Amino acid sequence: MKNIDSRTHVRGESIYLDDIPVIRGTLFGAAFGSPVAHGVIRHLDLTDAEAMPGVVRILTYKDVTGENQIGGIVPDEPLLAEQHVHYCGMPIAFVVAETDDEARAAVKKITVDIDPLPVITDPREAQALDELIIRPRTFRLGDTATAWEQCAYIFDGTADTNGQEHLYIETQGAYAVPQENNGIKLYSSTQGPTAVQRAVARSSGLPMHQIDVDVTRLGGGFGGKEDQANMWAALCALAAHVLRKPVKYALHRMEDMAMTGKRHPYSSDFKIGLDNDLKIVAYEATFYQNAGAAADLSPAVMERTLFHCTNSYFIPNVTATAYCCRTNLPPNTAFRGFGGPQGMFVIEAAITKAAESLGVDAAIIQAKNLNKTGDEFPYGQKAVSESHICWNKAQDVYEIDVIRGQIAAFNDTSALYKKGLALMPVCFGISFTNTRMNQARALVHVYTDGSVGVSTGAVEMGQGVNTKMVQVAAHVLSIQSERIKLHSTSTYRIANTSPSAASATADLNGKAVEMACTSIIQRLKAVAAEELQVRVDEITLKDEFVYWGDKKTDWYWQRLVMAAYTKRVSLSEHAHYATPDIHYDATKEKGHPFAYHVYGSAIVEVTVDCLRGTYEVDAVKVVHDFGVSMNPLVDRGQIEGGIVQGIGWMTMEEVVFDKAGRLRSNALSTYKVPDIYSVPKQIIIEPLKTEQDNLAIFRSKAVGEPPLMYGIGAYFALRKAVLAFNPTAIIPFDAPMTPEKVLLALYNANAIRSTMPFANDHTANSLEINP
């Protein structure tokens, strides 16, 4: 089934936040963000700004009617800065004016005197100064301290990954409309309507039941609108509450890029020990997470780094520690993979370091250490593993030996170009690691004309969740999908939702829809049995008709619905689903946090232009564990999109902050995401259809995040290609592998020295921007 929004999407008729017809009297907001990354506000001068045409009001922290606080996990984030500023772009004031242009013009007239304080941008520096947002956490399995003795080979090193800008094409925004008796109707481009509702309630001082957050769809989220939509919603709601006027703020791209957090950069240390048979005996990792200036979701992201620190491998002795480091960058936040990719990059780097040092192919070490069913993860859960079957199937169907032969032959004859290949297995746990969030509700109404309205807590942001919800309802009710309408996500219809995140949205909300529809169907069957005067267990519904045994009756869907209504039988249901079997004890760091894992294996092939340092990804060939896909079209789109986003993170997407904490890659002209020419020439996806039962909706495993990590293979394939040209290249494990890093590695120290005599001592951290 195609995405239910396809038609309105391709006609430009789908409504996003900035498309909502503006109500008469609407005012427009714009935030004034701190121009410095760390300091104490001495004086904020609003005089000139207030005199600008159209300005209605400029709000500061003094105007906050509730608590000046929007922090989710940790209350460390004011809505508007009071005395301290902690990052460039931190909102200090909120201008409200009659037009969008007037609001932004006034923002430019605001001045602020700030006594600067030292700026920290490096997580290791923050850790050394004990600038930690939460206590460090350590996952342990076996005992690494004694295991080193059993190792024939031990290697250590560091591995760094940079951040990643979400670059949803629709920027952040909110539109708050005051209702009678202090209520607020709030349109927000958010993945977490309840998170917005909570932040607004807290900062406005209104009870949650006064705040209806309504979301039709997002123009992309990728985690960036999970908690970071709260700020703009809370600012608009506050202004609407104070001024009793509708207030709207749709961020400009530069505001969005400068003021919002991104994927967490990590700097990590690893130590890996192997026996003579290349089995990994012990692994230690220390992760320094660059959390930015406030907690946001960083503690949860850090936790998932630990959960995925061994990726698809079984390692009997593991010690992994993570530090949540406070720096003076915008608070970093959720991004597809949620810390998992950062953890996986480090174990892959460790394996690669071992392989390169030992002169073996990394794939040999990878293959020898894949987990199998029954193996224990460092957090105590036992694997139900598809690792070997995905890996082996990928080797077979894609004829890896043939590929290797072709690459070797190419590299032998080509002087200008070299090819590289890497394999990337993935094992990703599905569930919110915060167990209590694994719950969802659905509200299903059957109307007397036979049409059906479904509301859930799921937010549609392109991942196709609403399409899957329609499929669930249509299947359980045995009716055509055209009869079903997915309603917008509203905190008035569905309360206490979890954000659409963690790949779990279709599972959680789909199960709730299934339960609600099942209850209605049971009641309708009882009505049919009574009308037909037969036993209820003899009744089935199929293709909109009631069947008595095998016999199709003349009771069709609308007739049955009307009969139920006439008999005063409820045609509505509100169902609640909570994932069974999951638990986690953070004091012991052991438990069973995931409903299941998604597995897969990718082969990534690249070609490097050894003259220019540029490169292309030739192919990504995947065997992916779908369980049983309920929507192969939607799922394929998720995999292709995830792979390309992962490759972007590993190759061209480079978030650049200077030492003063200012974002230098602050526009699409300086921050490059993949375009149509930079994607792999070929992406092939071979499904692994697994039969055993799992906790996924209709056994169709979650597909949102896992494919992103196939992209990590691009980094290691590029490394291989560079080494094919220059076997003495010294390549730090430092993603992304930009054309710059490739070229510098191809021509290592010698070439750089020969062109360096005239160079000044510039580094990426002391940048002058070239407008």
Added chain:
Amino acid sequence: MIKFILNNKEVSTAMPSGTPVLDFVRYHQDLTGTKIGCREGDCGACTVVVGELKHGELRYRSATSCLMPLGNAHGKHIVTIEGVNMDELNPVQQAMADESATQCGFCTPGFVMSMAGFCLSKTVPTPQNAIAAVDGNICRCTGYKSIERAAGRVANRLKQRSAEDPVTFATKQGILPAYFSGIQERLQVMALGLNGELANDNPVAQRVGGGTDLYVQKHDEIKDASIRFLFDNADLKGISQIGNHCVIGPSTTVTDLIESPVMLAHFSDFNAYTKLVSSTPIRNMATIGGNFINASPIGDFTIFFLALDATLTLNDGTTSRELPLRNLYQGYKTLDKSPEEQLEQIRFELPDARARFNFEKVSKRTHLDIASVNSAIFITVANDVITSARLSAGGVAPIPKQLAKTAQFLTGKPITEELIIESTAIAQTEIAPISDARGTEAYKRLLLSQLIKAHFIKLFPELNVKQLLAQ
């Protein structure tokens, strides 16, 4: 009043002529299918199709409406996504839907419009060309593979077109709404009623060509400014060959250049070079004169024409003078040009059969990106001796630069691998790159040396590549 046809309706507006078309259609015409993604021409979410009469013929091209002032829409046909909707999905829309090439949907109208522009253009309908039509559209969800498949379907749908006029074919085949068939006549009628609406006597009015740089750099200032529009000034357009010289009007767009038989005849790889320059909608809007005058140290065509030692004609309204392009740049964004002066003409000597030319560009993303370093070379060789050479490079100094010393060093010497390697060392002495978001100084220095080698490797295949790469 600015007048144009917006979809199927004549509109006129007294809004400032510098207002971006994007804001006009979204916020004043309630056509919200055109989306805002970046407001700097880099995402394509706001793509529209622009139809204009050229020598009596109706021609359509895609454009990013965020960078297009209303003044440049005057007398034209502006088509938004709403203007290509019919009761049923059109074949572009159907292909996008069938291939699941839409996920969040926010970028989708832009892709549809780029492909609609492709259907209305005379471009040969191959799948590669259909993909090229969306080279200015960014999608963050799909990974593009489904969009590639949709583009293939669209190209296939146009296969039967052969020599037929694209607009006639598209309307007859139900690819686009029937009203398109009447646009040519409506524009002709409208043209009769247009008379000097955009005239501006202010000698120092802000001059706007395609707007593709000005609207990125100075959006807030320019939207309400007093503007002299150059884009549609017929006196400033055109490419012609006069003897062994080529004369180009500064309002010539990059696309005009790509379609010019003169350029194609003298630069066999011209299409490959231009594929590295911005994107289809930007190439449709950006003018060569604008590329020179905005004085970016890294303008792709500035570097191209520096190697050709182009000469400019400037006119301040009373007198005109000639100025070599290389002398236009006095410092970072500082020009040897008074505010009253206007660039009237660009002239360069066409390379003859003995001359070889090459253009190189490396950026973080190969396409739709600003160069880290770009370079061009013009060289003639006789009996293995370099008889003349001109080399230019961008991104390595505050101005787009001719590398005169390096060229001089090369001239008169036998062409050898050693010579080339030595020349890269000379080049290092005449540049001063800075570290910025497009690369560190060390990278830009190395990259320039590599691009000089790349020029020679491409132009002289007999050279020993391994030897050149070894150092």
